[in-house]
Amino acid sequence: MKPITMFGPDFPFAYDEFLAHPAGIGVAPESMHGTEIAIIGAGIAGIVAAYELMKLGLKPVIFESDRIGGRLRSEPFKDGAGAFAELGAMRFPPSSTSLFHYFKQMGIQTRPFPNPLTEAAGSTVIELNGKRHYVAQKSDLPAMFQQVEQAWQSALDEGADFTALVEAIRQRDVGAIKLIWNNLVRNYDEESFYGFIANAGSFQKLGFRGREVFGQVGFGTGGWDTDFPNSILEILRVVATGADDDHQLVIGGVEQLPRRLWAHAPEDIIYWPRGTSLASLHGGVPRPAVTRIAQADENRIAITDRFDNVKNFAAAIVTCQVWLLSARIDCSEALFDHDLWMAMERSHYMQSSKTFVMVDRPFWRDRTEHGEHVMSMTLTDRLTRGTYLIDNGPDKPGVLCLSYTWNDDALKWLALPMDERVRLMLHSLRQIYPNLDIAPHMIGSPITVSWESDPNFMGAFKANLPGHYRYQRRLFSHFVQHDLPAHQRGIFLAGDDISWTAGWAEGAVTTALNAVAGTLRHLGGHSAPDNPDPIDLWPALMPVELPD
Numbered sequence: 001m002k003p004i005t006m007f008g009p010d011f012p013f014a015y016d017e018f019l020a021h022p023a024g025i026g027v028a029p030e031s032m033h034g035t036e037i038a039i040i041g042a043g044i045a046g047i048v049a050a051y052e053l054m055k056l057g058l059k060p061v062i063f064e065s066d067r068i069g070g071r072l073r074s075e076p077f078k079d080g081a082g083a084f085a086e087l088g089a090m091r092f093p094p095s096s097t098s099l100f101h102y103f104k105q106m107g108i109q110t111r112p113f114p115n116p117l118t119e120a121a122g123s124t125v126i127e128l129n130g131k132r133h134y135v136a137q138k139s140d141l142p143a144m145f146q147q148v149e150q151a152w153q154s155a156l157d158e159g160a161d162f163t164a165l166v167e168a169i170r171q172r173d174v175g176a177i178k179l180i181w182n183n184l185v186r187n188y189d190e191e192s193f194y195g196f197i198a199n200a201g202s203f204q205k206l207g208f209r210g211r212e213v214f215g216q217v218g219f220g221t222g223g224w225d226t227d228f229p230n231s232i233l234e235i236l237r238v239v240a241t242g243a244d245d246d247h248q249l250v251i252g253g254v255e256q257l258p259r260r261l262w263a264h265a266p267e268d269i270i271y272w273p274r275g276t277s278l279a280s281l282h283g284g285v286p287r288p289a290v291t292r293i294a295q296a297d298e299n300r301i302a303i304t305d306r307f308d309n310v311k312n313f314a315a316a317i318v319t320c321q322v323w324l325l326s327a328r329i330d331c332s333e334a335l336f337d338h339d340l341w342m343a344m345e346r347s348h349y350m351q352s353s354k355t356f357v358m359v360d361r362p363f364w365r366d367r368t369e370h371g372e373h374v375m376s377m378t379l380t381d382r383l384t385r386g387t388y389l390i391d392n393g394p395d396k397p398g399v400l401c402l403s404y405t406w407n408d409d410a411l412k413w414l415a416l417p418m419d420e421r422v423r424l425m426l427h428s429l430r431q432i433y434p435n436l437d438i439a440p441h442m443i444g445s446p447i448t449v450s451w452e453s454d455p456n457f458m459g460a461f462k463a464n465l466p467g468h469y470r471y472q473r474r475l476f477s478h479f480v481q482h483d484l485p486a487h488q489r490g491i492f493l494a495g496d497d498i499s500w501t502a503g504w505a506e507g508a509v510t511t512a513l514n515a516v517a518g519t520l521r522h523l524g525g526h527s528a529p530d531n532p533d534p535i536d537l538w539p540a541l542m543p544v545e546l547p548d
């Protein structure tokens with residue numbers, strides 16, 4: 001059976017096949033070889049765009065305000081014998097086929113992520129309303145939880161033609177995807193996730209309690225009630241493309257991907273001498289933060305860095321989260337049309353906080369007198385919400401993600417310093433595991449993050465609210481520039497907030513490829529022979545337009 005992949009549904013372009021094509025992903029005119037292209041941000045979108053442009057003979061110039069990797073950040077514990085905390089992305093669905101293309105190219109290995117109710121977790125504890133359920137396998141789930149899962153499947157099938165949609169995505173049947181998905185967009189753009197389940201007959205039968213339990217356990221990764229205000233279309237995208245399934249953890253940390261791409265000297269490079277890498281083109285370090293973006297003469301883009309150096313570029317790819325274009329960077333208003341600014345300003349970012357501690361060993365594998373694990377992957381309605389246990393081997397320090405939260409749950413941590421966070425988290429866990437003392441296992445210093453308090457991000461990742469489809473379409477479509485006035489061409493937006501799947505690194509990679517296609521066109525280049533790019537296929541595949 002063909003696998004489910006993140007193929008559409010909004011723009012069903014086969015990025016994985018495009019990347020694997022032997023002719024390459026595009027052609028830059030020879031006269032343009034060596035031309036400098038500004039890339040703002042060295043997250044995975046910026047690094048992928050830069051890497052591909054370099055391979056095509058152009059000269060990417062990467063500016064970064066913080067550090068290579070962006071929200072792919074694997075923070076090592078000090079003296080932690082290789083233990084690290086995945087502060088941003090930490091679990092990757094194999095349906096992210098473009099991301100996995102680069103994992104493979106860079107020799108990055110994965111293993112199953114210990115999500116709730118998975119074999120990798122070993123066991124799961126769900127604690128809701130003060131009641132604790134120990135689940136060694138899915139069939140141990142109490143009846144109410146099983147009913148909720150069935151209600152969700154029924155709601156998807158009755159309300160969203162789900163089985164047919166998933167099959168169309170699996171078969172890459174563009175006609176069928178368009179038929180089903182465009183209809184869902186028209187029907188549900190204004191519906192929230194909560195509204196969708198509250199109106200579903202299958203959930204109405206279970207009463208409010210059913211929605212409460214669902215918000216706790218959800219599907220796949222659990223803890224979905226903080227997503228309840230978001231557009232149901234966001235959730236349908238996730239579940240229909242397998243984004244929440246079969247998650248993998250990157251052995252050694254996902255930050256290796258952008259770092260290896262940065263250091264790698266590709267064989268199939270043109271114009272540049274063998275051995276050229278992004279690192280060698282930059283003398284080992286990206287350029288500093290960008291403070292200003294403006295139009296220069298002859299439709300070039302003028303970039304000013306934090307030390308007031310100004311340089312003009314033939315094109316620029318902006319990969320930082322779009323709020324930063326008004327909040328942190330002095331970006332000339334004339335570069336984008338007002339509708340696009342509106343879409344940027346209306347972007348809705350999720351907050352997210354994570355706190356990790358290193359422990360002496362994976363002590364949670366020990367058994368109680370009843371044969372249960374002394375501690376399990378834990379979902380709770382208490383402050384911690386999700387606790388994940390990362391086992392690095394029996395004799396190595398393990399890593400406890402004491403708490404991973406979103407939105408309101410993340411805001412509860414925002415004002416608190418690290419030690420207070422850890423103290424409260426241990427307190428919550430003690431209510432769930434009264435016979436377990438976690439603290440004696442803790443070694444080294446905890447690591448914590450609140451993405452919304454970091455001025456280089458201002459939020460964790462985007463999630464559209466009801467009514468935001470048109471805004472997302474404006475952002476995503478911007479790389480197709482032939483109808484734009486000349487003074488607005490040559491600047492491209494990329495990154496997961498430009499994609500239809502914000503919060504997934506796949507969206508960062510695929511929008512980077514769109515920006516590469518746009519940049520090539522802008523310089524007079526084109527797609528590679530027999531390998532149509534996203535601009536060639538735009539008229540056939542473009543996301544459905546809703547009337548204004």
Ligand SMILES: Cc1cc2nc3c(=O)[nH]c(=O)nc-3n(C[C@H](O)[C@H](O)[C@H](O)COP(=O)(O)OP(=O)(O)OC[C@H]3O[C@@H](n4cnc5c(N)ncnc54)[C@H](O)[C@@H]3O)c2cc1C
Nearest residue numbers: 041043044045065070071089090091290495496504505508
């Ligand atoms: C808490 C959390 C959990 C996540 N979980 C997952 C997951 O499990 N699976 C998954 O696939 N994805 C996950 N994601 C999403 C994933 O991390 C992102 O999709 C991806 O890392 C985004 O890459 P990007 O290049 O688009 O943006 P970024 O990584 O944000 O890169 C943009 C870069 O721009 C830089 N920048 C900002 N301002 C400037 C400036 N003025 N000048 C120069 N540079 C600037 C920033 O420092 C940053 O490095 C998660 C993200 C977070 C935050």
